[in-house]
Amino acid sequence: MGYDFELDRVKRELTAMGAKSCMVQLPEGLKQFGPQIAGELEKAGFRAVISLERCFGACDVLRGGYDATLHYAHAPYARKEPKTVYVELRQEADAGRIADSAEHKLRAKNVGLVTTIQFLNVLPKLKQELEKRGFAVEVGKRGHYTYYDGQVLGCDFFAATNCKKAQEFIYVGSGRFHPIGVAEKTGKRVVQVNPNDDYKAQEFASGIWEKEKWLRISKASDARSWGIVLCSKKGQRNVHAADNAKRWLEEKGRKATLLELNDIIPQALEYAPFDAFVITACPRIVLDDWKNYKKPVLLAEEIKELLS
Ligand code: SF4
Numbered sequence: 626m627g628y629d630f631e632l633d634r635v636k637r638e639l640t641a642m643g644a645k646s647c648m649v650q651l652p653e654g655l656k657q658f659g660p661q662i663a664g665e666l667e668k669a670g671f672r673a674v675i676s677l678e679r680c681f682g683a684c685d686v687l688r689g690g691y692d693a694t695l696h697y698a699h700a701p702y703a704r705k706e707p708k709t710v711y712v713e714l715r716q717e718a719d720a721g722r723i724a725d726s727a728e729h730k731l732r733a734k735n736v737g738l739v740t741t742i743q744f745l746n747v748l749p750k751l752k753q754e755l756e757k758r759g760f761a762v763e764v765g766k767r768g769h770y771t772y773y774d775g776q777v778l779g780c781d782f783f784a785a786t787n788c789k790k791a792q793e794f795i796y797v798g799s800g801r802f803h804p805i806g807v808a809e810k811t812g813k814r815v816v817q818v819n820p821n822d823d824y825k826a827q828e829f830a831s832g833i834w835e836k837e838k839w840l841r842i843s844k845a846s847d848a849r850s851w852g853i854v855l856c857s858k859k860g861q862r863n864v865h866a867a868d869n870a871k872r873w874l875e876e877k878g879r880k881a882t883l884l885e886l887n888d889i890i891p892q893a894l895e896y897a898p899f900d901a902f903v904i905t906a907c908p909r910i911v912l913d914d915w916k917n918y919k920k921p922v923l924l925a926e927e928i929k930e931l932l933s
Pocket of ligand 1 (some may be wrong): 681682684685779780781907
């Protein structure tokens with residue numbers, strides 16, 4: 626797929642900010658394009674430095690010691706960071722083909738539409754297309770961390786939960802995490818249509834995360850010593866959740882220690898001297914990656930259920 630890195634706009638915005646240098650942040654799958662982007666910016670007289678840190682979301686805008694940040698493939702996290710140019714890299718998709726695929730799998734006539742930033746452009750046309758076919762269609766309002774109506778993030782499914790009339794959802798995009806998240810948070814069926822996989826449709830029902838949560842809780846039930854992990858990434862730092870989890874555990878006689886980490890990966894926790902961990906950063910670390918951790922990992926709010 627050819628991407629439009631919007632380098633003309635980027636150069637204009639960097640100039641308008643008075644920036645002479647910038648940090649270039651790309652998600653893992655797009656890091657290969659870093660040298661091309663940096664090369665173009667250097668030709669225009671900017672000092673461009675590619676960040677090799679892992680980057681999963683706009684919750685983690687890095688500045689380093691540079692004048693500005695060029696952040697690719699995510700929309701602003703709740704609000705725009707100062708001195709930051711966002712290039713969302715949206716993709717076009719065929720609304721008619723999405724509707725064709727979804728229609729066979731839908732059982733209800735009231736439908737909510739959700740997606741991630743990449744396919745946000747298609748939602749208005751998809752809404753029209755479905756309405757022509759007799760569906761009542763809702764696009765939910767943006768949440769606390771999302772930037773656009775209809776957009777969901779792993780930490781913000783409000784655009785789905787806020788659709789009050791929808792009996793089912795269409796999720797446009799790839800991967801399993803977001804459609805499962807929509808099903809779990811709403812309790813409704815989700816039909817995922819993936820334009821990057823020949824518009825194939827797949828169904829998801831709620832219950833997967835709930836089942837996995839109780840499995841994680843049962844693995845952690847005998848843990849006496851707990852590490853409460855805070856993340857040093859600005860947008861993922863949740864001191865309130867960490868303090869609550871610590872207090873709840875200590876009230877029930879368990880030992881709890883606050884820890885801090887920037888990049889929360891299984892290897893980083895492997896030798897830490899605790900029986901189990903509470904991860905207060907991106908919920909995806911627990912919900913999506915828990916099987917990769919040798920010791921049990923829980924979300925802060927799950928501690929209450931563990932102790933009840
Ligand atoms: S906290 Fe996680 S889900 Fe939310 S924006 Fe950051 S990386 Fe994405």
